[in-house]
Amino acid sequence: MSEEIKDENKEIVENEQVEESLTEEALEDIVEEEINEVEEAQQLASEWENKFLRVSAEMQNVQRRGNEERLQLVKYRSQDLAKKILPSLDNLERALAVEGLTEDVKKGLEMVQESLKAALKEEGVEEVAAEGVPFDPNFHMAVQTVEADEEHPTDTVAQVFQKGYKLHDRILRPAMVVVAQ
Amino acid sequence: MSEEIKDENKEIVENEQVEESLTEEALEDIVEEEINEVEEAQQLASEWENKFLRVSAEMQNVQRRGNEERLQLVKYRSQDLAKKILPSLDNLERALAVEGLTEDVKKGLEMVQESLKAALKEEGVEEVAAEGVPFDPNFHMAVQTVEADEEHPTDTVAQVFQKGYKLHDRILRPAMVVVAQ
The missing domain is CATH 1.20.5 (Single alpha-helices involved in coiled-coils or other helix-helix interfaces)
Structure with a gap:
């Protein structure tokens, strides 16, 4: 208009x-x-x-x-698959702890373990530091306590029940630990 | 202005x-x-x-x-980690093929194998169909040929040397196969 x-x-x-x-x-x-x-x-x-x-x-x-x-x-693309693979690593560790394995079997298991760990590491997955380090609720889950002694000062991890893992800065699962108190 | x-x-x-x-x-x-x-x-x-x-x-x-x-x-987020895990699966299969494994060890190995396969499957990783299927260059790599016979018609996979895997529709690695001709 x-x-x-x-x-x-x-x-x-x-x-x-x-x-x-x-x-x-x-x-x-x-x-x-x-x-x-x-x-x-x-x-x-x-x-x-x-x-x-x-x-x-x-x-x-x-x-x-x-x-x-x-x-x-x-x-963080590998987060989901990495999380799901952790039980396999646990199973491998348990299998390797069995008494009386033949050298062949042991070698085979270790090869699998190494290749799995290498694959995870390449993608940024690392074990959480646990044994002997100060207890950190961001990375450790306390499932038991023991008396602190010379070897295990108060508030440090005295023993690891199950390893923890992180992807870069992100926790995949905490380590299950015994804390000295 | x-x-x-x-x-x-x-x-x-x-x-x-x-x-x-x-x-x-x-x-x-x-x-x-x-x-x-x-x-x-x-x-x-x-x-x-x-x-x-x-x-x-x-x-x-x-x-x-x-x-x-x-x-x-x-x-396709799991593509890289999945690819890197395939050798561990191969190693497990080789370890399971060793003669004279004790029941315990065999069970342990099978547990690891199952948990790995389950983890991969949940993320969309599947074995490529190979043995007995028509040869498909998209999924199979021919490393050898044999004479076709009644059991193995021409252009089908007669034997699998190494399993192939795919993530959804994307090939992670082809199966290494013997083709009947």
Whole structure:
């Protein structure tokens, strides 16, 4: 509509030959109309500019969040499978603890154990330090206590029942330990 | 600058009392100036609108691609660790094939094998069908051929040297097979 008004006014002003002369009042009205038009259009431009700036900022946020999320997904991608493999490692340790294994069997079991540990290590899985270190509830689960002595000072891990594992900085399962008190 | 021109024109038109009457020509000039202003502002509005529309469309693409990528990352997250665990499964199978294992040791090995396979299966890892199926270069690597016979028709897998595995639809490693020809 504003486009129409503008074109109309333009025509009126340009066709001076036809409508020989416009009255001053008519011209003043046209000027005012045009001034309103300018304000309206500038308002509109500023609205679209703001919308553009908002959506641009939003897109940067979306991209930043997406990148962070992707990095996290990649970093911890092995978490689920690694967690599920830990019982196999436990079983292997138990099997290796059986008395009277032949050399062949022992070697075979150790090979499996080594290859599993190597695979996990490559993906960032590590054993949690336990035996002899200060008790840390972030990495250790106390299942029993013993009296502290010279060898096992108060609040250190005296014995490990089951190894704990972490993936980078994230705990997969805590070590089950006996704490000296 | 355009803002200044507009305000100036407005003042000129409104202060009729002061400059008692503007000539028609001066008024016509003002009208033309204002018309140009309108065009300029409308042009600007339409430019910002287009920029807004472009960046909005781009954002939708970024979000869609991000979601697709995330789904892929999650679906195949276990790929690297699973691949690295396959040699452990091979070692277990070899250990289980050793003659004269005691019942205890055999049971222990089978437990480890079962728990590993279960962990892999939960993450979507499956053995590739091989023995007796038609040879498929997508899943099988032919390392030897034998004469086809009644039991092993042409172009089927006659024997499996090493098991193959896939993660969902993606091959982790092909089965090493003997093909009947």
